Amino acid sequence: MYTDVYQPSPPNNVAIADIFHHIAACYRYMGKDHYDQVQAYDRAATCLRRLPVDIEVFRSRLRELTGLTDVIRNEITEFLDAGCIQHYQRFKNKVPFELLDLLEIKGFGPSTVKLLHETCGIQNRDQLITALQYGRLDDVGEISPVKLDLLKRSFKLHKSSTNRLLLWDAMLQGHEILRVLRLVKGVAHAEIAGSLRRGCETIGDLDMVLQVEEPDREQVTTQIVQLPHVENVVLHGRNRICVVLYNNTQLDIRMAGATAFGASWLYYTGSREHLLHLSDLAEQKGFILSPEGLFDTMCNYVAGASEESIYQALDIAFIPAELRESGKEIRRAARHMLPQLLAHHQIKGDLRMHVDEHLHDSIATTAHYVMNAFPHYEYIVAAAHGDTQDKKGLAAWISNIDRINEQIGFSFLKKGLTVEILQDGTPALPGSLLQQFDWVTGIVLNDTEKEITQRLLTACEHPYIHCIGNPSNRIIGKKKPSIVNWELLFEKAAATNTALEINAQPCRMDLRDEWVRRAVEKKVYLAIGSCAAIMRQVDYMQLGVTLARRGWCKCENILNTMHWEAIEEFKTARENALSLTNIKHV
Numbered sequence: 001m002y003t004d005v006y007q008p009s010p011p012n013n014v015a016i017a018d019i020f021h022h023i024a025a026c027y028r029y030m031g032k033d034h035y036d037q038v039q040a041y042d043r044a045a046t047c048l049r050r051l052p053v054d055i056e057v058f059r060s061r062l063r064e065l066t067g068l069t070d071v072i073r074n075e076i077t078e079f080l081d082a083g084c085i086q087h088y089q090r091f092k093n094k095v096p097f098e099l100l101d102l103l104e105i106k107g108f109g110p111s112t113v114k115l116l117h118e119t120c121g122i123q124n125r126d127q128l129i130t131a132l133q134y135g136r137l138d139d140v141g142e143i144s145p146v147k148l149d150l151l152k153r154s155f156k157l158h159k160s161s162t163n164r165l166l167l168w169d170a171m172l173q174g175h176e177i178l179r180v181l182r183l184v185k186g187v188a189h190a191e192i193a194g195s196l197r198r199g200c201e202t203i204g205d206l207d208m209v210l211q212v213e214e215p216d217r218e219q220v221t222t223q224i225v226q227l228p229h230v231e232n233v234v235l236h237g238r239n240r241i242c243v244v245l246y247n248n249t250q251l252d253i254r255m256a257g258a259t260a261f262g263a264s265w266l267y268y269t270g271s272r273e274h275l276l277h278l279s280d281l282a283e284q285k286g287f288i289l290s291p292e293g294l295f296d297t298m299c300n301y302v303a304g305a306s307e308e309s310i311y312q313a314l315d316i317a318f319i320p321a322e323l324r325e326s327g328k329e330i331r332r333a334a335r336h337m338l339p340q341l342l343a344h345h346q347i348k349g350d351l352r353m354h355v356d357e358h359l360h361d362s363i364a365t366t367a368h369y370v371m372n373a374f375p376h377y378e379y380i381v382a383a384a385h386g387d388t389q390d391k392k393g394l395a396a397w398i399s400n401i402d403r404i405n406e407q408i409g410f411s412f413l414k415k416g417l418t419v420e421i422l423q424d425g426t427p428a429l430p431g432s433l434l435q436q437f438d439w440v441t442g443i444v445l446n447d448t449e450k451e452i453t454q455r456l457l458t459a460c461e462h463p464y465i466h467c468i469g470n471p472s473n474r475i476i477g478k479k480k481p482s483i484v485n486w487e488l489l490f491e492k493a494a495a496t497n498t499a500l501e502i503n504a505q506p507c508r509m510d511l512r513d514e515w516v517r518r519a520v521e522k523k524v525y526l527a528i529g530s531c532a533a534i535m536r537q538v539d540y541m542q543l544g545v546t547l548a549r550r551g552w553c554k555c556e557n558i559l560n561t562m563h564w565e566a567i568e569e570f571k572t573a574r575e576n577a578l579s580l581t582n583i584k585h586v
Helices: 011-030 032-050 055-064 070-082 086-094 097-104 110-119 125-133 145-154 167-181 194-198 214-225 261-269 272-284 307-313 328-334 363-373 391-408 453-460 486-496 513-521 535-550 564-579
Strands: 189-193 206-211 230-236 240-245 250-256 287-290 293-296 301-303 349-353 379-385 413-420 439-443 499-503 526-529
Touching (some): 125 145, 261 287, 261 307, 349 413, 363 535, 379 439, 513 535, 526 535
Parallel strands (some): 206 250
Antiparallel strands (some): 230 240, 287 293
C-alpha cells in the first residue's frame, strides 16, 4: 500500500511549469519556425518539475539553473512578483487553448488544428466533440477518415454497443497488458483503472495508471508504443499514452509521479458521477481534488500518493472500486456505514456447474482440478440438465456422482439439477425425482421479453426448487431480459427462502448489479454459480463475486459462503415449511 512519503514539487514550480508547457504548445501550434521556442519552454518546464525546492529560493540566482534562456528567467521573476506572465496572457487571446492537446495525437500537426479552428470554426473541446458526434467533420476533405478515427478515439467517442468487450474478455486482456507494463523499465507501479476495475459488465476500452517519474516518461512512452501488442498509436503526450491494441481495443494510459499516483488512480477509475460527488465533498471541506492530488485552497498538497490517504483526508471510509457509481456510496462512507464486501476467499463452493461427459472434461477430472486450484472449496454442485425424456440418464448421473465421491474419499460433488419451469410455474419433472438431488435450480427457457413474473412466483413456492436460475433470462448484447416484476419476486423469494442465482457466465451476469442490491435489501439469499461447462470456466466465479460486490453483498448474503451442513439446514427448513402447504408437489 502506498503512503504519502514523498514530497511533491512546490506549488510555484508546478504552476510555472504548467504555464511553460502551455506556451510550448502555443509555439508548436504556430508552426515549424518556432521550433527553438518549443524546445526552450519544454526544457524549462521539465527543469522546474524536477527542482526539489521552491523556485523562490533561486530568485536572485536563476543563472545557476542550466538550460534557461534570459527571456524565461525574466518570466519566472515576473510570475514570482505578479503571479502571472503577460506573454502567456497574450497567447491565451490569440490561440485556441482547448485544442492544443490535439497536437499530441498522431498525425495531427499545426495545420490540421488550424483547419479545425479557422476553417471549421471550432473554438473549444465541447464544440469539437459535438462536431464529431454529429458527423460535421466527415465531409472536410483535408481531414482523412484515419485522422477522424484517431480524433474520436482520443475523446473515447469510438465506442458502441457492438465493439464493447464482455467483462471476462476485458479482464483477461487487461491483466495480460498489466503484466507487460509492469516489466517496462521506468514503471515503478501499474494498476488497472476505469470501468474494468469497477467491474462493469461490458467494457469500452482499457484504462491503466502507471507510476512514472517525470525524467523517465519519455523512455517509458517509447517502450510502450513499441510493444508487440500495439497495433496503432493514437497519441502520446506528457502524461497520457493512447494506443489501439491488436484486437482493436483501445488502451488509455495515464502516468503520474509517486505523490500523485493514488489521486490519478482514483480519478481515472471513476465513475464520473462518483468523482463529481467526491469533488463536491472536497470543496465543502475546503479542498480541491484533481488527478495530481488533494490540495487546500492555498494550493498546498494534502494527499494523493494513495487512494486511502485521500478518503482519509476527507474523513470518510475507503470506498471499494465496485461501489463507485453514484453519490450514495459517498454518503454511506461519510457515516462509516459501508458493508464489508464479499471476498473470493469466502466462497466455499460453486452452486452450479454443468459438465458434459460426452463433449468436454469429465466430472472426475473437473472435481480434481477444482480441489487443486481452489483448495478453500468444500463442495461443487455438478448439475445435470433435467430432460423429461431421459430419466434413466438422471439416475445414471446420480450413480456417477456417488462413484466419484467414493474415489475422492468424501462428498465433494453435490448432485445438482437444472429443471425447466413450465408455463404454470411447475417444474418439468416430478417432485419425487427432484428430491433425489442435493440442489435444484429452476430456470425459464426461451421466453424473451414475455411477462414471466407469475411463473417465477409459483416456482418459489415449490419445496424442491431451491433456487431460481437466470432470473432475467437475458444474454448480454443478444437477448433482452424477460419482463419481471422484481419487487414481487424479491418479496416472494424472501418469504419462501428461495435463493436467486447470480449466474457468472460472462454473457449472462444475471442477476445484474442493481437487482442484486435490491435483493440484498429485501433479505433474499443469493447463490453464485459459475455455470462452467468446461474446466477452465470454473474461474468465472470471479465474475460472480465481482457482480455480488457491485450489488453491495456481504458474506452473509451469499449461500455458498456457508458450509454444506448449513445449506442442508437451510434446505430442510424451507422444504418442511413449504411442504405443509404444497402437498401436491410431493
